[in-house]
Amino acid sequence: MKNFALLGVAGYIAPRHLKAIKDTNNNLIAALDKFDSVGVMDSYFPNTDFFVEFERFDRHIEKIKRQQNIQLDYVSVCTPNYLHDSHIRMALRRGADAICEKPLVLNPWNVDALQGIEKETGNKINTILQLRLHPSILDLKEKVAIASKETKYDVDLTYITSRGGWYHVSWKGDESKSGGIATNIGIHFYDMLTWIFGEVQENIVHLREIDKAAGYLEFEKARVRWYLSIDENSLPNEVKEKGQKTYRSITVNGQEIEFSKGFTELHTESYRKILKGKGYGLIDAKQSIEIVHDIRNVDLINNGEKHPFIK
Incomplete structure (x- = not known):
């Protein structure tokens, strides 16, 4: 069972990711969104720690790693397109792989920069191309x-x-x-x-x-x-x-x-491939x-x- 965090959990596409995490028998330990209309989580992971401020979310991830030895394995990014680049970088720096909705980033040169971060951290960036x-x-x-x-x-x-x-x-x-x-x-x-x-x-x-x-x-x-x-x-x-x-x-x-x-039903299959190391990058x-x-x-x-x- 892998530990996931999800950014943008109040968004339109997030339920597909929640379902995919659950269908692949993994655990959502933390979720973030500036909007708090996130009752959809009760159908999937009612015990997930939820945050509306990035700083508190980030502190929580650091805290459970140091105090409880709980390591984050994946961060699913469902935030607005222009934030994908930043949130992918956060995931990799936290020692996790990223699973990001399309568009992965907005500009081709952002891809080049992320390749460097992948190399530095040894973590993988995956995208959903269902x-x-x-x-x-x-x-x-x-x-x-x-x-x-x-x-x-x-x-x-x-x-x-x-x-x-x-x-x-x-x-x-x-x-x-x-x-x-x-x-x-x-x-x-x-x-x-x-x-x-x-x-x-x-x-x-x-x-x-x-x-x-x-x-x-x-x-x-x-x-x-x-x-x-x-x-x-x-x-x-x-x-x-x-x-x-x-x-x-x-x-x-x-x-x-x-x-x-x-x-609309191919996110779970995408997650299965990612978890096997066969995701699209x-x-x-x-x-x-x-x-x-x-x-x-x-x-x-x-x-x-x-x-x-x-x-």
Whole structure:
């Protein structure tokens, strides 16, 4: 049984991590969040020590190590994106491995710096890239792997997930903290694309607004038109008529890849792999971080292959 701490336990994604820690038969000894609406912990670890101030949390971890010889093995990081870098560093300096939600960090150079800290401490940084574990995505990767080297696929990626006005008031609406739309809701898709289709050859952005973005990515084995939005008005009419608020679609050469089912249930499997020393780390995450960094910073281009939703 490994000892875990969890940072950001009041957040949206935290219950998946709580479940994964419990499902893998481990123990959550401490949790931190500036917000105290954390009753969800009662369903998983009711005896966990909870803190709303980082300083008291950090002191507690030091105290139980010195006085009770309780060593922290893992720190799960579910805090806002811009804090990931700092909280990963804290975990490693405390002698623990880190398990961090995506995006691992906001900028490619942060990855380089963290590699140095990994080397210094001997501890490991893991990230959650659950799409790499999805059966439909694994099938697609196998299909692409056995195709001829000259084969290049045409891919359309569309992801619309409606968000209310709260989104823009929260840290997610601040690009300096979230990385913007492409980073916050798209990072795992870009990771999946580069994992399957290889190195990026071209990155063009056609649309970049506070609530939507679109562009064109060319990989070694694919040409990808992508569109991301949190604006409910972006939803196709047939989706609106059904009362649905989310629309996910990936087509490869015109054929739909079904991956909606099971999309949210892969954290436990990710934890199992991490605990076996087979988790995804810094190098695995770097190319998708480079992609979203460029999407934030390149000049908009009006020509080229555009996603149908922006025509």
